[in-house]
Amino acid sequence: MQRLQRDQELAGVDVVVLDECHERHLDADTAAAFLLDVRAVLRPDLRLIAASATTDAEGWARLLGDGGMDGGEGATGGGGGPEGPAPVVSAPGVSHPVEVVWAPPERPVRPPHGMRVDPALLDHVAAVVRRALREREGDVLCFLPGVGEIARVAGKLGGLAEAEVLQVHGRAPAAVQEAVLAGADGGRRRVVLATSLAESSLTVPGVRIVVDCGLAREPRMDHARGLSALTTVRASRAAARQRAGRAGREAPGVVYRCWPEAEDARLPRFPSPEIAGADLTAFALQTACWGDPDASGLALLDPPPTGAMTAARETLTAIGAVDAAGRATERGTRMARLGLHPRLARALIDGAKEVGARRAAEVVALLSEEPPREYGDDLAAAWRTARHGGDPYAARWRQEARRLEQALTGTGDARPDGAPGAQRAARGDDAVAGLMAALAFPERVARRRGERAYLMAAGTGAELSEGSRLGGSPWLAVAVADRPVTAASARVRLAAVTDEDTARAAAAALASEGAEVRWADGDVVARRVARLGAIELVSRPLAKPDPELVRQALLEGLRREGTGLLRWSAQATAVRQRMAFLHRELGGAWPDVSDAALLDRADDWLGVELARARGRADLGRVDAGGALARLMPWATGEAARFEELAPERIEVPSGSRVRVDYGADRPVLAVKLQELFGWQEAPRIAGGRVPPLVHLLSPAGRPAAVTADLASFWKDGYRSVRAELRGRYPKHPWPEDPSTVEPTRRTNTRR
Known part of the structure; x- marks a missing residue:
């Protein structure tokens, strides 16, 4: 990459080979894109070869065509030729046949999540290694996703008498890696537990058996936090072929695959390219130095994610590597070199x-x-x-x-x-x-x-x-x-x-100081705060905060804790319930007064109160009922019919004015049975649409019956209520024919 940036003409170079291109490392993808630029503009005679045993040959052929790219070993090729996909050249190697043995667990195992691998799968992999040692000759190379899984499987194989267990990964001591490449010592068989590092490495002498757990680790970058994490994924079919090939490097071999054959076709064809999940800061600096800050003009198999490039640009700007337009500064060029x-x-x-x-x-x-x-x-x-x-x-x-x-x-x-x-x-x-x-x-x-x-x-x-x-x-x-x-x-x-x-x-670029007015710990908190990013360094109270910031903080408090922060008297709650009833039954101009709707329209009905309030105590003094009246449809004239459409009280035959309860799905009129003698139908509300549900109360004030059809109740239901209650309340009137008796509020009969 450095030579390409310094000498774009590549003087004295006729052919460039990109080997193991299936691994889709970001540097290799970037180098290929730069080389295609060089060939298109400066060196039409430059020959390019991308070689791999398991790569996406069709994808590379499309990318490298139109004067494209040469291949090898299952590779794509071209260069200065006619338009169209680059030719794919297959060159079979001298690898030996590898038998595939499907060895799935007897019972289902949980899929990987984050770094977690089901311990049952590791038990199974260890058992498959022991089985392979019994059934076949030669050393075993076992693929596992990470160092932790290698250590656990090694522990489960601790009692092996017939083989030495070796652990190979990026952090393994050099002596262990040298021992693996040196071959068996004294004829004793070996079990080499390895990460995907061994997929494309040098031949491991003596290996005739591969045990593949079917998992791999891939990095995932959290661009918002600047942190990376490894996650466990199913290995791709290309990776599985690479792993199996390790068993056939010196002689015929066998691969034990620890997943069902039926699942194989559902595996991804190729590993995820590094560009899809990596930190792109170095890539963005290279493309800026190349003269294409957003990489939009580069020939890449996969474009860089927009969010990752934005995060990379922000980092490079903060350290002075690129200017506001994304072009490399002189300092950025020195950094790249x-x-x-x-x-x-x-x-x-x-x-x-x-x-x-x-x-x-x-x-x-x-x-x-x-x-x-x-x-x-x-x-x-x-x-x-x-x-x-x-x-x-x-x-x-x-x-x-x-x-x-x-x-x-x-x-x-x-x-x-x-x-x-x-x-x-x-x-x-x-x-x-x-x-x-x-x-x-x-x-x-x-x-x-x-x-x-x-x-x-x-x-x-x-x-x-x-x-x-x-x-x-x-x-x-x-x-x-x-x-x-x-x-x-x-x-x-x-x-x-x-x-x-x-x-x-x-971290001077992350330093900030200013007024902060927010809802915290149940009230408005106004401070002047000095921060280093998210770290609060020092703060002091703010005597006269910006009223608009206070209003926003109060709204945040209402969103978090709900409209219960306001003063809801019984009368205000009743008005809200009546408005909700009309919205449900009539809709139209009658507004939604649910918590979510009220918070969405807080400025419409609480604007005056919010402008005056400074904290939780002020919200607690707000008359919610009075404020709520602002939402009524005054402009259409419907608000003037509020009492008619949803009356607060209904007069019953006894002369009592009884309050209607709108708190349930249907309005309820709860009244003592004796006050309704002779009443055949309760007045309908909501413009005659809805009859109230009548709760007929006993002399003790408990519901004796519930009906929406009084005429039917007097005809069919009253007899059973009379029979049950007149003995319990003998001093109250219980006529046989309630339609002929005057309704009364009195609870005692006269003597």
């Missing part, structure tokens, strides 16, 4: 001016390749360990640190170590590590909020592992963290102690 992620390039360039080229280069080298877990989670301590270490990681780290220091020499970006007058030259390792990590990841500076809990400037919580020596530090600069799919907080993998001044300086 360092061969680092732009965040690390920013830390190297800016940090070198503060602490010197050598120390800056050493810490950035440590950040560019995460140190082994045994180095711990303290960046400064890991730095000291690498400085005195004799392991392969320490050797690689020293080599990279020298490269980065040399890259800074003569650029004017570095202060020589020990230069006089540098105020921060005397910083210790902890302070330097904190500064460098904060410069690289300013949104991850974090302030303590619990024993092991921190809040990062990006707004995400972060937790230290139990026993971490970083615990108790007021401020941290988090260098490496991940956030599992189901977790609320990120897990800190590598961090350095820092202080507030360093955090403020490194």
Whole structure:
């Protein structure tokens, strides 16, 4: 990539080969797009070859056609030829046949979720390994999604007498990896437990058996928080073919697939391309330097997601790598040439001016390749360990640190170590590590909020592992963290102690100060707050907050806690129920007065009260009934008929004016039975549409009967009510024919 950026004509180069293109790494996809640009504009004679055993040959042929691209091993090809898809050239290798044995679990297992893999599947994989050792000859290569699953399966195979169990993954010691590639020692069989790292690696001597669990791990980037997480997915059919091929490199072999044959056709054809879920900051800087900031003119199999590119552009703008139009600045070009992620390039360039080229280069080298877990989670301590270490990681780290220091020499970006007058030259390792990590990841500076809990400037919580020596530090600069799919907080993998001044300086772009008026803890809170991203640094009460901000805070309170914040007298509640009844029965001009509808129209009926209110207490004094009257349809004249359409009370034959209850689905008129003698029908309401439901009460005020048809009740239902109640209430009138008796409010008969 660096050569393409410096020498786009590729002088002296006739052919470029992109091998293992099925892996869809972002760098390979980007290089292919740049090469196609070069061939289209500068070098029509340039020949390009994309090679893989399991790639999407049709997709590559379409992309690389029209003067496209050459292939190999199941590859696509072209170059300066006629328009159309590039030719696909198949070149069968010398691999041996591999028998497929379907070995699904006897009982269904739960699908993977986040990093979680059903333990029942791991039990089954271990059992399949033992079965394979009994049934076939040769060493076993078993594919598992991650380090945790490898360790658990290794534990279940701990009693194997006939084979040595080896664990191979990106963090495995070099001695283990060398032992795997060296072959069996003394004729003893081996079981190699590996991640997908082994899919396309060198041939593992002696392997005749592959056991494939059918799972893989893929990164997912949370662009809003700047954090990545691994998630477990079903392996693609292409990956399954790659894995099976490991068994046939030296002789005929066999693959045991731990899923049903019927599910195989439903697996994805190819792995997800890295561009779909990766951090695109480095990609965006490369395309900006190429002259195509949004990558819209590049030939890519998959376009970059818009949200990811927006997040990348924001990061690059914040560190001065691109201008407002997205074009690379001179500083951005220097960053791209360092061969680092732009965040690390920013830390190297800016940090070198503060602490010197050598120390800056050493810490950035440590950040560019995460140190082994045994180095711990303290960046400064890991730095000291690498400085005195004799392991392969320490050797690689020293080599990279020298490269980065040399890259800074003569650029004017570095202060020589020990230069006089540098105020921060005397910083210790902890302070330097904190500064460098904060410069690289300013949104991850974090302030303590619990024993092991921190809040990062990006707004995400972060937790230290139990026993971490970083615990108790007021401020941290988090260098490496991940956030599992189901977790609320990120897990800190590598961090350095820092202080507030360093955090403020490194994350200056995230600093803000201003008035904050919001609903919190049940009331309006008005403060002037200084923040570093989501971290509150200092606050003080705000004496005269902006009335509009107060109004918005009150509305937020109503949305959270509901209209119960207002004063609802019995009369106001009754008016609301009557309006709700008319809205339900007549609709039209009669408004919806549910909580959701009232909150949506708060300005229409609470505008005056909200303008005057300053907090919860003021809302509690608002007469909700009086305010609600503003929503009645006064403009159409319907409001004047409110009492007619939904009367508050109805006069009954006894002369009593009885209140109608509109709180239920149907209006209820509850009245003592003796007051209705002779009444054959209750008056209908809502313009004659709805008869009220009459609750006929006993002398004790309890419902004796419920009816919407009084005439039928007097004819059929009254006799049973009379028989039941007249003995219990002998002093009350219980005529045989209630239609001939005067209604009465009295509860006692006269003597």
